Amino acid sequence: MPEAETRTLTSTPALLASLDPLLREWLPRQRWFAGKGRPVTGFSLVAATELLPAAGPPDGRSDRPGLLHVLVRAHQPAVPAPGAPELPGDCYQLLIGVREALPPRLAPALIGHVRQGPLTGRTVYDALYDTRPAEVVLEALRSRARVGGLRFERDPGQEIRTGLAPRLMTGEQSNSSVVYGDTFILKVLRRIVPGVNPDLELPLALARAGCPRVPAPTGWMVADLAGETWVLGVLQPYVQGAADGWELALRELAKGEDFTGEARELGRATAEVHTALARALPTVTLGRSHLEQLVAGMAERLEQAVHAVPALLPYAPGLRSAYTALGALAAEGRTWTAQRVHGDLHLGQCLRSPTGRWSLIDFEGEPARPLAERRLPQPAARDVAGMLRSFDYAEHAADAPPPGWAAACRAAFCTGYARAGGVDPRTDPVLLRACETDKAVYEVVYEARHRPDWLSVPMSAVRRLAAPEPV
Incomplete structure (x- = not known):
């Protein structure tokens, strides 16, 4: 990346003022x-870096886009009500293209037309839709560029072709x-937090451990701001022709085909x-005090969920019993091993190559949870529970699923897991039920906020898990 094409915008109140009215309309629609459901009351600029010249007088050369890398914090009230206190605000990563006029092919990327500030008269848009800005990012990774507070790194053992x-x-x-x-796929993180992001940390650790089930990172983007590192994106090999597990499961369901063989291989993967994670990173033994904290966290999330989704209230005692049963075992002296896990495992986080080999991707964890929590060692049953829930989702998404489809896939997954890992998750039913209950409660809140039409899926699991003898 030529030095003349890069400039850090160190004093940018005018830039933010010019983008503010456009982002208030555009950002909530993404x-x-x-923060859907709560108005954006303002923005604060965390950092802005010019990767391609964006300012200067219009010259009629609309084929020469500018490119701004922007980290902006969106301020919103805690609840969608007048006078509600504001939250600190989530920080979002934006790659903003700047053109004099937007060609029709980029119409879906439009953010808006700037009417004030240093970009007056220009059109701004999501630059990831545009060829030239996207090429600039890859070239920065290839050349290991440093631009202001931005740092583009790559694995020296992997080549990035032009x-x-x-x-x-x-x-x-x-x-x-x-x-x-x-050849490659670049995952651009949108909601950014400072610290070590597991979406880079865990694949790097698995690559060092020689685990072939996760694509090894080729490059990564970070920002060094105020003494902290913010992970912005990860470049990995692209598995050409791969199908994600969700698409594949729905396809097989539509044809009435058996999926237990794939579920078994998913369990093995x-x-x-x-x-490999237990070999590469430290594990801990969860004794009584650790389990009490784990159970208390599950119970607290349930109470918050009941407050957010009152439909959970009739089932709360039954759901809570899953957690108290786990706590009772801990009180009797039972211990468990905890390790780093995927943290948000479901069918959509798995890829099957054309050769039939399964890989796991997207180790970011549940984005709604704090980064420190996502990096804590957890029982491996948490990932197992996530996949078991995903089979339920797939069955409910099908028009006419074969009877018992999800149950058969759940059993096959656990069988495959036992064959490769030596331990069948079903031999620890109390832990598995607690983890699955915690996941279903999380899903209820998510669906109520983002996809109300899907709320019946986790509610069905809630009814099952809250029963005196869940099946």
């Missing part, structure tokens, strides 16, 4: 915006991804990743 055509993938919810020539 699928990855986490001339790889970019294309933005659609359909993601919490982040954005760009594929380069069917999950166990291999867990084994």
Whole structure:
């Protein structure tokens, strides 16, 4: 990246003022915006860096886009009510393209037309839709560029070729991804927090451990701000022709085909990743005090969920019994091993290559949970519970699923896990029920806030898990 094309914007109140009215309209409409349902009351600029010249007088050369890398904090009230206290605000990563006029092919990327400030008269848009800005990011990774507070790193053992055509993938919810020539995929994190992000940390650890079930990071983007490192994106090899587990499961359901073989292989892949993580990173023994904290966290999340979704109230005693049963075992002296886990495992986080081999991706964890919590060692049953819940989701998404489809897949997954990991999750039913209950409660809150039409799926699990003898 030529030095003349890079400049850090160190004093940018005018820039933020010019973007503010546009971002208030555009940002809440993005699928990855986490604060839906609450108005944006303002923004504060965390950092802004010019990667391609964006200012200067208009010259009619609309084919030469500018590119701004912006970290902005959106301020919102705690609840959607007048006079409610404001939250500190989530920080979002934006790659903003700047053009004199937007060509029709980029119409879906439009943010708006700037009417004040240093970009007056120009059009700004989501630059990930545009070829030239996306190429600039890949070139920065290839050349290990440093631009202001931005740092682009790569694995010296992996080559990044030039001339790889970019294309933005659609359909993601919490982040954005760009594929380069069917060779690499760049995951651009949207909601940014300082600290070690497990989406980079764990794949790097698994690569060092020689685990082939997770694509090894080729490069990564970070920002060094105020003495802290913020992970911005991760570049990994792209598995050409791969299908994610969710798409594959729905496809097989639509055809009435059996999926237990794939579920068994998914269990094997999950166990291999867990084994490699336990080998690469420290594990801990969960005794009574640790379990009391774990159970208290589950119970607190249940209370918050009941407050947010009153439909949970009739089932709260039954759900709480799953946690108290786990606490009772701990009080009797039972211990468990905890380790680093995926943290948000479901069918959509798994890829099957054309050869039939399964890989696990997206180790960010549940984005709604604090980073420190996502990096804590957890019982491996947490990931198992996430996948078991995902089979239920797939069955409910099908028009006419075969009877017992999810139950058969759940059993097959556990069988595959036991064959590769040596331990069948079903032999510890109290722990598994507690983890699955905690996951279902999380899903109820998520669906109520973001996808009300899907609320019946976790509520069905809630009814099952709250029964005196859950099945």
